[in-house]
Amino acid sequence: MLDCCLDCLYIQLDKLNHWQIIFWLTFTLSFSFPFSVILNAHLILTWCFLAGSLIKVVYSSSNNTNEADDKGKKSSNDCVGIPNGSSDYPVLCGRLHFAKFETSKINDCLEFISSKQLHRCGGWHKEASPHDKNIIKATGGGAYKFADLFKEKLGVGLDKVDEMDCLVAGSNFLLKTVHPEAFTYIDGREEYVQIDHNDLYPYLLVNIGSGVSMIKVDGDGKFDRVSGTSVGGGTFWGLGKLLTKCKSFDELLELSHKGNNRVIDMLVGDIYGGGDYPKIGLSSTAIASSFGKAISENKELEDYGREDISRSLLRMISNNIGQISYLNALRFGLKRIFFGGFFIRGHAYTMDTISVAVHFWSKGEAKAMFLRHEGFLGALGAFTSYKSHGLDNITTHYSYQTPGFCMAAPIPVLSYQTVNLLHLLKLIIGRNFENVARTHCLQSILLCLLGTGPRMLEGRPAQTNRSKGPGRGRSKSLRRGDQTKAMTADGVMGRVHGSRRDPWKDKILVERLIKPSILPRLSARRRQHFGFGRVDGYSDSGYGELRGEDFGKPLEREIGGGVSEGREEFVGDVDKEGDAGAGEGSEGVGVGGEEANGGDRVGLEEGDDGGCPREDVGHPAVADSDRRRGCKNSGTIMRTLRVQFKAVFGLKLFARGIKK
Numbered sequence: 001m002l003d004c005c006l007d008c009l010y011i012q013l014d015k016l017n018h019w020q021i022i023f024w025l026t027f028t029l030s031f032s033f034p035f036s037v038i039l040n041a042h043l044i045l046t047w048c049f050l051a052g053s054l055i056k057v058v059y060s061s062s063n064n065t066n067e068a069d070d071k072g073k074k075s076s077n078d079c080v081g082i083p084n085g086s087s088d089y090p091v092l093c094g095r096l097h098f099a100k101f102e103t104s105k106i107n108d109c110l111e112f113i114s115s116k117q118l119h120r121c122g123g124w125h126k127e128a129s130p131h132d133k134n135i136i137k138a139t140g141g142g143a144y145k146f147a148d149l150f151k152e153k154l155g156v157g158l159d160k161v162d163e164m165d166c167l168v169a170g171s172n173f174l175l176k177t178v179h180p181e182a183f184t185y186i187d188g189r190e191e192y193v194q195i196d197h198n199d200l201y202p203y204l205l206v207n208i209g210s211g212v213s214m215i216k217v218d219g220d221g222k223f224d225r226v227s228g229t230s231v232g233g234g235t236f237w238g239l240g241k242l243l244t245k246c247k248s249f250d251e252l253l254e255l256s257h258k259g260n261n262r263v264i265d266m267l268v269g270d271i272y273g274g275g276d277y278p279k280i281g282l283s284s285t286a287i288a289s290s291f292g293k294a295i296s297e298n299k300e301l302e303d304y305g306r307e308d309i310s311r312s313l314l315r316m317i318s319n320n321i322g323q324i325s326y327l328n329a330l331r332f333g334l335k336r337i338f339f340g341g342f343f344i345r346g347h348a349y350t351m352d353t354i355s356v357a358v359h360f361w362s363k364g365e366a367k368a369m370f371l372r373h374e375g376f377l378g379a380l381g382a383f384t385s386y387k388s389h390g391l392d393n394i395t396t397h398y399s400y401q402t403p404g405f406c407m408a409a410p411i412p413v414l415s416y417q418t419v420n421l422l423h424l425l426k427l428i429i430g431r432n433f434e435n436v437a438r439t440h441c442l443q444s445i446l447l448c449l450l451g452t453g454p455r456m457l458e459g460r461p462a463q464t465n466r467s468k469g470p471g472r473g474r475s476k477s478l479r480r481g482d483q484t485k486a487m488t489a490d491g492v493m494g495r496v497h498g499s500r501r502d503p504w505k506d507k508i509l510v511e512r513l514i515k516p517s518i519l520p521r522l523s524a525r526r527r528q529h530f531g532f533g534r535v536d537g538y539s540d541s542g543y544g545e546l547r548g549e550d551f552g553k554p555l556e557r558e559i560g561g562g563v564s565e566g567r568e569e570f571v572g573d574v575d576k577e578g579d580a581g582a583g584e585g586s587e588g589v590g591v592g593g594e595e596a597n598g599g600d601r602v603g604l605e606e607g608d609d610g611g612c613p614r615e616d617v618g619h620p621a622v623a624d625s626d627r628r629r630g631c632k633n634s635g636t637i638m639r640t641l642r643v644q645f646k647a648v649f650g651l652k653l654f655a656r657g658i659k660k
């Protein structure tokens with residue numbers, strides 16, 4: 001309930017003056033501990049995805065918070081109360097919550113489920129058998145591995161659902177019911193993709209977990225796992241751990257931001273005396289062999305920077321997956337490739353590398369598309385296995401009949417939001433900002449404030465730079481139009497001038513197989529903020545939430561509010577002035593970005609980073625890849641905040657104690 005209120009306030013934010021905003025923030029601070037709300041919520045269903053590295057838990061709750069006692073201890077029957085066949089399906093009244101745990105912390109997961117009594121709500125349906133009331137739907141290897149443990153600790157059985165079935169069902173569910181769910185990542189920008197339900201199939205689903213599954217999806221329950229590769233997320237994490245001694249996946253990912261892959265990767269130029277190999281279309285900066293430099297250099301592991309190792313590894317694996325995926329799409333003439341799995345983590349460099357690989361090998365005919373709820377496909381898929389309980393039509397209902405729903409503020413983000421709002425409040429009232437800026441997740445303030453950006457950011461000029469969205473930071477990434485970049489050192493694929501590989505073969509393949517079918521389906525530029533929904537479950541805390549508005553909210557409605565062409569427009573460049581368009585006369589907001597209207601599109605140059613932010617080439621510290629873990633550059637955050645405030649509220653922020 002409370003969250004609903006917050007959402008209402010949130011939507012109205014643009015109408016508030018700054019005192020009202022402070023009040024709102026205070027209000028938020030005082031009351032928004034969503035977890036307690038959730039604890040009180042009317043818990044309905046629980047699904048688990050118990051797999052190799054991570055355990056994903058998805059559960060729903062209604063907003064009827066007063067119906068449950070403090071500890072959420074409602075009986076199974078009470079958990080539902082929604083008649084079968086009604087359009088008021090339970091989830092429609094509530095939210096889906098997402099949580100993830102490292103498999104090694106299975107006990108935390110059990111504790112979590114137990115503390116929320118989620119295991120008591122398995123059989124939500126009134127007529128559910130006692131057996132059903134004592135089960136949790138589970139999929140993945142862990143459904144087998146941990147079955148006894150769940151029985152012993154929670155007294156529930158795990159009702160095993162096939163992993164591939166679940167991945168496909170989860171993906172179909174998201175693509176059909178959550179808008180916006182799929183997006184492309186091009187030139188450092190995300191663009192949502194409008195999914196035409198009548199033209200969804202077939203598509204290739206690439207789930208990058210520990211290993212990678214490639215599934216040709218032809219319809220609901222109709223699919224074929226056409227390929228896979230063992231070189232996946234587990235490889236990155238496992239090998240990276242050995243090579244860098246990183247203690248966590250996030251640390252490894254973080255390291256990659258600062259690395260330079262060409263320190264270790266052998267480039268074409270390294271082989272060809274600094275020159276290109278034009279006959280096969282490879283520039284000198286193309287990667288000839290990932291990690292190849294280590295062969296010839298008289299160096300030990302310790303002599304290489306951990307950052308560089310991480311970077312090369314991430315690039316190698318992402319590029320490889322992108323390439324194999326495309327080849328499989330080509331194999332079956334599939335026009336759409338969706339990428340999911342927790343390896344991606346919405347990470348800019350990863351997405352950029354995959355995108356460029358797909359783009360390069362398809363000669364620009366295909367685009368990689370990513371799913372916002374990337375890591376929860378399996379868990380969500382298990383959800384659909386409840387259809388015998390009357391959820392058969394849930395997608396229909398989700399799709400178009402949920403006007404009252406609001407985009408979820410995911411649990412952790414709200415938690416972060418709370419924390420951040422506190423900082424923001426301090427900021428507004430002029431306390432020391434330095435600590436604020438250092439705060440881990442400060443960046444999510446921007447996400448919070450701009451999550452419903454289109455509604456809040458009215459009347460900003462259409463012309464200006466294109467944004468990467470709040471908190472997405474900027475990155476000078478490969479330009480799609482520049483075929484030449486694929487294979488380039490740190491550009492995934494090289495700067496190739498002229499033809500490359502076997503042009504004849506390519507032509508046949510592309511024209512016969514791909515062209516008729518592969519096409520970017522961006523019917524409109526649907527630049528959207530990821531807002532709350534995006535960050536859920538991806539944040540370090542591993543929790544998230546999805547509410548009804550995510551389901552089937554017409555894009556137009558989201559886009560409305562005066563943001564031209566449905567995308568955020570950004571002005572300025574945080575790098576240049578430090579004011580990021582917040583200067584006099586500027587009304588845009590932003591965290592940077594290259595010039596729109598044709599602007600300076602910096603191509604890949606020698607020594608340039610074709611991909612995402614790299615400090616050694618002078619990219620801003622607010623990197624896309626940092627966006628979910630906050631950002632370390634307090635100055636940039638401050639500048640960004642200033643811009644945001646100026647644009648959104650017409651306020652000028654003055655912060656004391658900033659160290660530049």
Ligand SMILES: Nc1ncnc2c1ncn2[C@@H]1O[C@H](COP(=O)(O)OP(=O)(O)OP(=O)(O)O)[C@@H](O)[C@H]1O
Binds near residue numbers: 343
């Ligand atoms: N916090 C994290 N801890 C461990 N791995 C993480 C984390 N965040 C992201 N990852 C990446 O996600 C991968 C696991 O992804 P995901 O959870 O989707 O697959 P999985 O279900 O464990 O694997 P599989 O599908 O092969 O069974 C890891 O191998 C790692 O690369």
Ligand SMILES: CC(C)(CO)[C@@H](O)C(=O)NCCC(=O)O
Binds near residue numbers: 163209210228229
């Ligand atoms: C084995 C699974 C399906 C378990 O999730 C996954 O890790 C995977 O798809 N691995 C790749 C295996 C292969 O196709 O070579």
